[in-house]
Amino acid sequence: MHVKMLGCGDAYDPKRTNSSLLIREGDFELLIDCGPTVPQALFANAMTAEDISCIYISHCHPDHCLGLTTLLNYMKSFKRSKPLSIFRQASQHQALYRLMEFASWPEKGLGFELYWKDSENLTEIGPWRAETTPSSHSVPNRSLQLTGQDATVFYSGDGLLSPQGERFAAQADLAFIECEYMTAANGHGSWADVKDLQKKAGSRWVLYHIDDASRLAVADAITGHAEFSLGEDGREFDLAGVMA
Numbered sequence: 001m002h003v004k005m006l007g008c009g010d011a012y013d014p015k016r017t018n019s020s021l022l023i024r025e026g027d028f029e030l031l032i033d034c035g036p037t038v039p040q041a042l043f044a045n046a047m048t049a050e051d052i053s054c055i056y057i058s059h060c061h062p063d064h065c066l067g068l069t070t071l072l073n074y075m076k077s078f079k080r081s082k083p084l085s086i087f088r089q090a091s092q093h094q095a096l097y098r099l100m101e102f103a104s105w106p107e108k109g110l111g112f113e114l115y116w117k118d119s120e121n122l123t124e125i126g127p128w129r130a131e132t133t134p135s136s137h138s139v140p141n142r143s144l145q146l147t148g149q150d151a152t153v154f155y156s157g158d159g160l161l162s163p164q165g166e167r168f169a170a171q172a173d174l175a176f177i178e179c180e181y182m183t184a185a186n187g188h189g190s191w192a193d194v195k196d197l198q199k200k201a202g203s204r205w206v207l208y209h210i211d212d213a214s215r216l217a218v219a220d221a222i223t224g225h226a227e228f229s230l231g232e233d234g235r236e237f238d239l240a241g242v243m244a
């Protein structure tokens with residue numbers, strides 16, 4: 001299981017790509033979230049139109065989905081042939097469907113099969129067991145846990161973790177946690193909320209989607225907490241054998 005953090009930024013980060021992960025095992029590649037600045041990071045990553053097998057959208061805030069139009073338009077233009085699956089919440093389908101329609105406008109159809117799948121009750125994505133749980137956010141967001149042969153990865157998406165989200169994070173070898181602020185805030189993760197969560201021995205916790213004005217303070221706060229680090233655009237994690 002190989003994880004690349006394409007972006008660690010929040011919605012309005014002046015310097016960083018919107019929060020997004022690319023997770024690969026064998027020839028299966030999952031893109032998690034696709035804000036407006038994510039396609040450029042993918043292009044810089046030397047992608048081809050066939051590379052991504054599946055997309056997971058945590059929630060329909062623009063910084064997590066607006067890049068879909070550009071990415072699907074790219075796949076259409078470069079004549080992708082293999083099918084693509086997109087996991088999203090059923091209640092958010094209409095917003096995403098419009099982004100998909102715009103990708104081929106004024107034509108209809110992308111030239112490849114697109115399968116929309118509900119994220120509420122999913123049990124697997126590609127080679128991994130998968131589960132989701134809602135967080136507390138201004139737009140319904142679902143946190144994602146993926147378990148492969150080697151490791152368990154958790155991605156919070158935006159929002160304050162639910163009790164189930166905290167359990168998922170506690171099982172993870174690698175946990176990506178939204179940490180917008182230092183102090184507890186409605187609808188967002190914060191250092192105050194994340195610092196004392198239960199953690200698996202040897203696990204790594206990556207804080208991301210940090211308000212630019214809070215980043216220095218968060219960097220300072222994690223000093224002395226070896227399991228925590230800050231998300232960085234382009235940071236890679238190899239998880240082969242962490243469970244061995």
Ligand SMILES: [Zn+2]
Nearest residue numbers: 011061063158
């Ligand atoms: Zn966001």
Ligand SMILES: [Zn+2]
Nearest residue numbers: 059061137158
């Ligand atoms: Zn959001």
